[in-house]
Amino acid sequence: MSNSSIHPTSIIEQGAKIGNRVSIGPFCHVGSEAVIGDDAVLISHVVIMGPTTLGSGSKVYPNAILGGDPQNTKHKGGHTTLIIGKNCVIREGVTMHRGTDGSLGVTTVGDNCMFLAYAHVAHDCIIGDNVTFSNNVMIGGHVTVGNNVIIGGGAAIHQFTRVGHHAFIGGLAALAHDLIPYGMAIGNHAYLGGLNIVGMKRSGMARPEIHNLRHAVRMLFDRTKPIKLRAEDVRVAFAESAAVADLIGFITTDTKRAYCTPPLDSAIEISDSDDKS
Structure with missing residues (x-):
């Protein structure tokens, strides 16, 4: 010493x-x-x-x-x-x-x-x-927390939950389900309220890839099929996107938890208007 x-x-x-x-x-x-x-x-x-x-x-x-x-x-x-x-x-x-x-x-x-x-x-x-x-x-x-994650004050994460890289968890949120990469979880219990667009930009993600993820996540959580089947549809539809491939890899990995999803009474809202890049 x-x-x-x-x-x-x-x-x-x-x-x-x-x-x-x-x-x-x-x-x-x-x-x-x-x-x-x-x-x-x-x-x-x-x-x-x-x-x-x-x-x-x-x-x-x-x-x-x-x-x-x-x-x-x-x-x-x-x-x-x-x-x-x-x-x-x-x-x-x-x-x-x-x-x-x-x-x-x-x-x-x-x-x-x-x-x-x-x-x-x-x-x-x-x-x-x-x-x-x-x-x-x-x-x-x-609990597994990926790179570049931000967790707001007073938030709690249930045991065995996975948090994908570049995700954001709002203050006082109670997360009991796996949160996708770039996802933004809010509420008690937390639900998927969109994508962490700010985190994507800070990470240097290209604008086309941000748009790929926007559309892929809408498709992934449209509730017309079980999520694992929708994941395969998304993989095919965005076969050229590395960011989407990373997202689908997270979804198809075996987990002990369900996934953090949008509220049952609404579709996920990820409007293009908040992307000024």
Whole structure:
């Protein structure tokens, strides 16, 4: 731990691996199996428990607790891990739990993620890169969140749910079903209210592909056939579109959850008028 700074009030248990240029402020507790990457910062009162890896350049704010035991009665105390990627920002009071010994055994968080105050990541979750959890977001065990997802304040995601990449979940939404890539979920319980057009533009998606997805999603959720059959029709109709192929790949993947769909009494509304690109 060359050139690292550790406040004398902090406890670093023997066996912990501390990288170079790490800053550990007052009253932190780092367990014996923790691995702290280069240039990481623990501001103060941070607890890192069990076999937890914190990626280089990540910054953790007071009262965050990383690597706690999973809140799962099936866990029998076996060796499980939490792996957090590079350059993550973990704000006050955030909690992240390790995996369970009867399941994946690991909770993973990608690079460049931001977790605002009091967000919670449960056991065996897989979080992609460039993901934002706003304040008080909570997700159940075994949730998968794709890259570049934004989750609004106070939202909750049911266990085993998948959230596709570049999706947006509105504040206070309760998501109990799989959300398609680029989808925008709103409401309690959350329904599919359209596509995350802003996220598409920010990702650099070409305008023709945005229009392909608009029309593909209208076709996918028209309720004339079971969704898996409609998915094949969409695949054929948009055979040249990589974005649509990605969407259909998500739909045809085996899942433990149903899909987040538009309300039963209305068709999905994705008007062309809001696309000024």
